[in-house]
Amino acid sequence: xxxxxxxxxxxxxxxxxxxxxxxxxxxxxxxxxxxxxxxxxxxxxxxxxxxxxxxxxxxxxxxxxxxxxxxxxxxxxxxxxxxxxxxxxxxxxxxxxxxxxxxxxxxxxxxxxxxxxxxxxxxxxxxxxxxxxxxxxxxxxxxxxxxxxxxxxxxxxxxxxxxxxxxxxxxxxxxxxxxxxxxxxxxxxxxxxxxxxxxxxxxxxxxxxxxxxxxxxxxxxxxxxxx
Amino acid sequence: xxxxxxxxxxxxxxxxxxxxxxxxxxxxxxxxxxxxxxxxxxxxxxxxxxxxxxxxxxxxxxxxxxxxxxxxxxxxxxxxxxxxxxxxxxxxxxxxxxxxxxxxxxxxxxxxxxxxxxxxxxxxxxxxxxxxxxxxxxxxxxxxxxxxxxxxxxxxxxxxxxxxxxxxxxxxxxxxxxxxxxxxxxxxxxxxxxxxxxxxxxxxxxxxxxxxxxxxxxxxxxxxxxx
DNA sequence: CAGTACTGGATAGTGGCAGTATCTTCTTAA
DNA sequence: TTAAGAAGATACTGCCACTATCCAGTACTG
Numbered sequence: 001x002x003x004x005x006x007x008x009x010x011x012x013x014x015x016x017x018x019x020x021x022x023x024x025x026x027x028x029x030x031x032x033x034x035x036x037x038x039x040x041x042x043x044x045x046x047x048x049x050x051x052x053x054x055x056x057x058x059x060x061x062x063x064x065x066x067x068x069x070x071x072x073x074x075x076x077x078x079x080x081x082x083x084x085x086x087x088x089x090x091x092x093x094x095x096x097x098x099x100x101x102x103x104x105x106x107x108x109x110x111x112x113x114x115x116x117x118x119x120x121x122x123x124x125x126x127x128x129x130x131x132x133x134x135x136x137x138x139x140x141x142x143x144x145x146x147x148x149x150x151x152x153x154x155x156x157x158x159x160x161x162x163x164x165x166x167x168x169x170x171x172x173x174x175x176x177x178x179x180x181x182x183x184x185x186x187x188x189x190x191x192x193x194x195x196x197x198x199x200x201x202x203x204x205x206x207x208x209x210x211x212x213x214x215x216x217x218x219x220x221x222x223x224x225x226x227x
Numbered sequence: 228x229x230x231x232x233x234x235x236x237x238x239x240x241x242x243x244x245x246x247x248x249x250x251x252x253x254x255x256x257x258x259x260x261x262x263x264x265x266x267x268x269x270x271x272x273x274x275x276x277x278x279x280x281x282x283x284x285x286x287x288x289x290x291x292x293x294x295x296x297x298x299x300x301x302x303x304x305x306x307x308x309x310x311x312x313x314x315x316x317x318x319x320x321x322x323x324x325x326x327x328x329x330x331x332x333x334x335x336x337x338x339x340x341x342x343x344x345x346x347x348x349x350x351x352x353x354x355x356x357x358x359x360x361x362x363x364x365x366x367x368x369x370x371x372x373x374x375x376x377x378x379x380x381x382x383x384x385x386x387x388x389x390x391x392x393x394x395x396x397x398x399x400x401x402x403x404x405x406x407x408x409x410x411x412x413x414x415x416x417x418x419x420x421x422x423x424x425x426x427x428x429x430x431x432x433x434x435x436x437x438x439x440x441x442x443x444x445x446x447x448x449x450x451x452x453x454x
Numbered sequence: 455c456a457g458t459a460c461t462g463g464a465t466a467g468t469g470g471c472a473g474t475a476t477c478t479t480c481t482t483a484a
Numbered sequence: 485t486t487a488a489g490a491a492g493a494t495a496c497t498g499c500c501a502c503t504a505t506c507c508a509g510t511a512c513t514g
Contacts, residue, residue, distance in 0.1 A: 003490065015474050018492080023472095035480045035491050052368050054472095056319055061472065078439040085435050091424055092283055123433035131432060135425040141279050142422070145272075146407075147414045148398065149422070157419075158426050160391055165430035167383055169438065171375065180373075187374045189431060192384075195369070195376070196427070197318055197420050198362040199385050203392035204416060205358060206350035208312050211396065212305040230461070242503050245463080250501095255462090262462050262509045281501095288501065 003029070006039045010047040017047070024065050025050050049183065057190045063089045067186060074182035081172065084186050090134040110136040110143070113151050120151070121158050168192050230256070233266045237274040244274070251292050252277050276410065284417045290316045294413055301409035308399065311413050317361040337363040337370070340378050347378070348385050395419050 007014045020026040026046055029037030046068075053059045053067060070083035114136045118125055125132065142149045168188050175184040234241045247253040253273055256264030273295075280286045280294060297310035341363045345352055352359065369376045395415050402411040 013474075014490095016472085019473060022492090029491095033481065033490095036482085037491075048372055052372055056365055056368055058318065078435070081435045081438065085428075085432055088428070090428070091285065091421055118429065121430075121433075123429060124436045125429055125432050129429070129432060131425055131428045135422070135429065138283055138418075138422050138425060141283055142414070142418060145275055145279055145410075145414055147411065147418070153398075154426075156394055157391070157423055158430070160387055160394075161423060161426035161430040162433075164384070164387055164427055165434045167387075168431060169434040171380075173438070174375075183372075184374065187369070187372055191365075191369060191374070193424050193427060194318055195362070195365050196384055196388060197424070198358055198365055199381075199388035200391050200420060200423070201312075201315070201317070201358045202345065202350060202352055202356070202362065203348075203385070203388040204395060205312055205352050205356060206348075206389075207392045207396040208305070208308045209351045211308065211400070240503075243501085246502060249463090258462095260461095260510065263460095263511085264462065 001039050003037075003039060006043055006047070009044055010051075012047050012051070020047070020050060020061075023061050025061065025068055045183075049186070052187070053190055056194050058194065059089065059190070063087075067190065071182040071186050077176055077181060080182045081169075081185055081189070084182070084189050086130075088190055090130045092134045092138050093130075106140050106143070107136065110140040113139060113154075117151050117154055117158055120155060121162065123162075164192070164196060228266050230264075230266065233270055233274070236271055237278075239274050239278070247274070247277060247288075250288050252288065252295055272410075276413070279414070280417055283421050285421065286316065286417070290314075294417065298409040298413050304403050304408060307409045308396075308412055308416070311409070311416050313357075315417055317357045319361045319365045320357075333367050333370070334363065337367040340366060340381075344378050344381055344385055347382060348389065350389075391419070391423060 003014055003017060007017060017026065021028060026043065029039040029043065031037050050064060053064045054061070059067065067084060067087045070087040073083065074080040111132065114132050139149055172185045172188045175181040230241055230244060234244060244253065248255060253270065256266040256270065258264050277291060280291045281288070286294065294311060294314045297314040300310065301307040338359065341359050366376055399412045399415045402408040
């Protein structure tokens, strides 16, 4: 199909398709002449994925390129999963300069907290993981706001995060050895977050409403509570 | 204190402090003369909160202003919680035009799925909640990618989201009737998400690594699994 | 009490990002 | 053979989050 039809099928303007090609998110079409190319279903699917990663996943164009590169280089199942896991940008990277006084101290303390949490959860994660630094920075910032995010508190969240990750990986593993693995894996790894965030917001809304009406009854009605 | 000291204490450039004032995120200092003002600890704290909401929470300046306005208008505990819950921006708002054919159909079907999910979870949420539309749009997009996010699948995530929301609200409720309630509430409601996302990514990393080494052992070691 | 440094406020400028538009050269179907 | 696209290169736009400059007014300094 021509680029105009690709545009029509996906709803992405021609100029944007060209832009994605320039930025390396979309492979070129099969050239049929010096100045003509043919696009196929894989381009349609790729554009859908690009849109999902950017609008739902909130990824930048640059991050999307990196993630898609990992998808394309998929060799083994594990390698694919790992590559995608690292290609995804770490939310919360840059923090502030702050008053810089004992920044190093606070940073080190926060990182130690994270290390302890990881040990408590029995997670196997290399010290070099960017997520460790990200979480440490987040905790430092929260601590500065007098928010109570001590490790004991965090464990409850960590256990829920663990359950979510298990659900995610189960879903990704279902596509093991399928050619669609890499694509489904990136969907699961990159888009579960935003979806979960929406569910969390809905659940929060419910909790807030319950407080409003029952007010001083922290217990719940029938039919809820996981497990 | 003068603006320069406020800047030094918080690490925020003077020009940015002025910018935040202009945008209504930061109240003006107490005027001591026609062209001089005095800032206090509340300004320091407010700047910390602004930084946390923008860098950790990923909120835009406009969204931060709205959230802070809700914090400042805090009257009752419940009102505060509700105002903040609605002031937070909905991730995933704008979607695509797409091929527009049966967009309306798909949209309606997705929204029905969400309604069914909410009923199944026994959540009390008004039909007008922006999160419902947001989730519906997210599901439609995922469905288009052939990702398996049927309601049955979603329930498992929803239950976990419910648990998280309960943890969050418990923490916020601990500050009930405290003058810091609104502030702590906004921290809990707005910043739990990013923190959880980091934890989820760490947990994902662990799961991926476990697959790599044990490969075909989906069961786990000791010390994990929530409840 | 002059000089300098600093202040709050208004306004203008900057840099990055994600597209969007234009221009030129080519291809092809009517 | 000519008008309607197509492909690619390059330039432009709009938004956002700052950042810099300018101005009149204040305050410490010696």
